[in-house]
Amino acid sequence: xxxxxxxxxxxxxxxxxxxxxxxxxxFDVNKGEIFGFLGANxxxxxxxxxxxxGISKPTFGKAHVAGFDVFTDAENIKKxxxxxxxxxxxxxxxxxKENITFFGGIYGLSRKRxxxxxxxxxxxxxxxxxxxxxxxxLPLGWKQKLSFSVSLIHDPKIVFLDEPTGGVDPxxxxxxxxxxxxxxNQGTTIFVTTHYMDEAEYCDRVSIMVNGKIExxxxxxKLKEQFKAANMNDVFLKLARG
Amino acid sequence: MKRFKGFIKKEFYHIFRDKRSLFILFGMPIAQILLFGxxxxxxxxxxxxxxxxxxxxxxxxxxxxxxxxxxxFSIKQMVTREADIASVFQKGQVKxxxxxxxxxxxxxxxxxxxxxxxxxxxxDPNTANTISNYVSAILQQYQKELNKDITIAYxxxxxxxxxxxxxxxxxxxxxxxxxxxxxxxxSAMMTSISITREKELGTMEILLxxxxxxxxxxxxxxxxxxxxxxxxxxVIVMLSIFIFNMPVQGSxxxxxxxxxxxxxxxxxxxxxxxxxxxxxxxxxxxxxxGLMLPVILLSGFIFPISSMPFPLQIIxxxxxxxxxxxxxxxxxxxxxxxxxxxxxxLILMGMTVFFIALSVKKYKIRLE
Ligand SMILES: Nc1ncnc2c1ncn2[C@@H]1O[C@H](COP(=O)(O)OP(=O)(O)OP(=O)(O)O)[C@@H](O)[C@H]1O
Ligand SMILES: [Mg+2]
Numbered sequence: 114x115x116x117x118x119x120x121x122x123x124x125x126x127x128x129x130x131x132x133x134x135x136x137x138x139x140f141d142v143n144k145g146e147i148f149g150f151l152g153a154n155x156x157x158x159x160x161x162x163x164x165x166x167g168i169s170k171p172t173f174g175k176a177h178v179a180g181f182d183v184f185t186d187a188e189n190i191k192k193x194x195x196x197x198x199x200x201x202x203x204x205x206x207x208x209x210k211e212n213i214t215f216f217g218g219i220y221g222l223s224r225k226r227x228x229x230x231x232x233x234x235x236x237x238x239x240x241x242x243x244x245x246x247x248x249x250x251l252p253l254g255w256k257q258k259l260s261f262s263v264s265l266i267h268d269p270k271i272v273f274l275d276e277p278t279g280g281v282d283p284x285x286x287x288x289x290x291x292x293x294x295x296x297x298n299q300g301t302t303i304f305v306t307t308h309y310m311d312e313a314e315y316c317d318r319v320s321i322m323v324n325g326k327i328e329x330x331x332x333x334x335k336l337k338e339q340f341k342a343a344n345m346n347d348v349f350l351k352l353a354r355g
Numbered sequence: 356m357k358r359f360k361g362f363i364k365k366e367f368y369h370i371f372r373d374k375r376s377l378f379i380l381f382g383m384p385i386a387q388i389l390l391f392g393x394x395x396x397x398x399x400x401x402x403x404x405x406x407x408x409x410x411x412x413x414x415x416x417x418x419x420x421x422x423x424x425x426x427x428f429s430i431k432q433m434v435t436r437e438a439d440i441a442s443v444f445q446k447g448q449v450k451x452x453x454x455x456x457x458x459x460x461x462x463x464x465x466x467x468x469x470x471x472x473x474x475x476x477x478x479d480p481n482t483a484n485t486i487s488n489y490v491s492a493i494l495q496q497y498q499k500e501l502n503k504d505i506t507i508a509y510x511x512x513x514x515x516x517x518x519x520x521x522x523x524x525x526x527x528x529x530x531x532x533x534x535x536x537x538x539x540x541x542s543a544m545m546t547s548i549s550i551t552r553e554k555e556l557g558t559m560e561i562l563l564x565x566x567x568x569x570x571x572x573x574x575x576x577x578x579x580x581x582x583x584x585x586x587x588x589x590v591i592v593m594l595s596i597f598i599f600n601m602p603v604q605g606s607x608x609x610x611x612x613x614x615x616x617x618x619x620x621x622x623x624x625x626x627x628x629x630x631x632x633x634x635x636x637x638x639x640x641x642x643x644x645g646l647m648l649p650v651i652l653l654s655g656f657i658f659p660i661s662s663m664p665f666p667l668q669i670i671x672x673x674x675x676x677x678x679x680x681x682x683x684x685x686x687x688x689x690x691x692x693x694x695x696x697x698x699x700x701l702i703l704m705g706m707t708v709f710f711i712a713l714s715v716k717k718y719k720i721r722l723e
Contacts, residue, residue: 211365
């Protein structure tokens with residue numbers, strides 16, 4: 114096994130009855146990379162991600178995440194990854210601090226460590242004034258950033274982000290990507306799905322999924338050359354039109 | 356263990372910050388018990404009664420004076436013949452007739468024992484019950500005075516007889532039913548809603564991606580409700596003892612153990628419901644339709660099982676609440692021990708094991 118490849122996927126397939134949601138996909142993700150996982154609505158991004166994080170059993174194929182087999186070793190995978198789901202998923206009826214404490218707790222962090230983490234995290238995100246407010250009262254953009262930071266609370270090797278910037282304004286999206294860069298600089302591998310093609314430009318490599326299949330995979334620069342396109346949006350349109 | 360503690364703490368935040376949960380948890384049990392209780396047992400005050408005195412001696416006179424002097428009763432008429440009792444009741448003039456036996460004083464001195472029959476109109480079962488309790492209390496007081504300085508105690512024996520509704524459905528009968536409903540509500544409905552809520556909000560996914568094992572998640576979600584159900588059961592029993600003077604005849608320990616068994620079976624049902632519902636609304640509807648309605652209609656709580664159509668009698672057997680009500684009625688009202696209710700207990704245990712097994716199996720499938 115290659116230690117630089119933190120995700121290795123081979124012929125991974127997921128069927129719901131007769132419907133093939135993820136169709137025979139094969140790719141690797143390198144350590145420390147920001148890997149963009151693109152595709153239109155219903156392309157199969159979330160389904161593929163759920164197989165990689167161990168909450169959905171693949172129908173066929175092979176996949177290793179952080180060196181562990183998704184079929185046999187999901188428990189070990191869970192210790193090494195962070196996950197931010199497509200749905201906003203912190204507790205609205207808990208305060209910012211309580212959310213951090215709770216998630217730190219279920220990842221088995223010591224009380225002292227949780228306190229440190231909470232303090233740095235609240236400071237970095239500029240949430241000092243609202244630390245004791247219910248999360249439900251915060252604007253969506255703040256929630257998303259908090260949610261991202263919470264998914265990193267146990268310093269995972271890889272973090273899976275499912276449309277983390279869905280529905281927020283461009284400025285917040287930029288701030289969000291700064292957080293992503295920061296995590297990547299600290300050596301965390303980022304696996305991120307998005308609808309926004311400008312965000313694809315920020316990734317080291319992107320794959321583009323169409324109807325359950327990966328139709329293209331390379332650096333944004335090479336993809337633009339390959340499809341003779343000015344930007345990623347054109348690449349995407351050309352692929353989607355077939 | 357530390358993880359578990361954090362999880363429980365979070366569950367309590369959810370519960371204590373949600374007005375609806377708080378109401379169901381704490382408002383409902385108290386409201387229901389009080390409602391059922393007071394709707395039926397209002398304090399009695401100046402209730403009209405009649406007296407049939409076969410002895411007309413010093414003792415009966417004294418007792419009658421004591422009763423007349425109490426604020427609870429007013430003596431409306433004196434009946435002279437046994438045969439008139441029925442017509443007095445039929446006319447609805449009095450709620451009770453006190454019937455002193457012949458040679459009351461003589462019996463008391465000779466045999467140290469004399470009997471008064473308290474005949475009550477039990478169409479209003481609670482008042483009937485209260486009346487006979489109050490009369491008995493007055494008699495007991497009088498007896499105590501009589502016995503102050505003698506060696507062989509005199510005994511005045513009240514014999515209670517109900518007319519019209521000898522089975523006496525009363526608040527005592529409602530307490531077991533209300534307790535069953537509340538435990539079902541808190542354990543099954545609240546748990547199913549709280550688990551489904553996490554599914555609906557997407558936080559369940561986050562929990563399942565964490566190193567917590569699925570069963571740890573479920574235990575963590577269920578534990579606060581076990582705790583709160585037990586508190587509820589205690590509150591209900593306390594209310595019935597201290598507000599409605601309903602004695603618990605049997606063993607409190609046995610009552611507690613049986614209640615825990617029922618709570619666990621209800622929790623398993625709650626988990627089962629959460630595995631088949633995607634939203635809190637669905638969970639609530641299934642709980643109400645699938646659990647609460649049968650408990651109210653088919654468990655024998657309100658409608659006696661013996662008077663149901665035969666098919667419904669058969670169906671009532673698969674309702675855990677039916678068995679639990681039999682068990683706690685036995686313990687609370689009749690004071691029976693396990694030797695009389697082991698069969699029902701075994702049935703309830705079997706159901707509990709079955710529900711747990713089923714919910715574990717279903718829950719696993721959901722995670723695929
Ligand atoms: N549990 C399921 N049962 C049946 N079909 C499913 C299930 N989950 C997803 N699908 C279908 O699989 C396809 C891929 O869904 P998926 O959620 O992976 O898409 P996606 O790329 O994440 O889309 P989006 O951008 O909207 O999030 C869709 O057509 C969806 O309807
Ligand atoms: Mg998706």
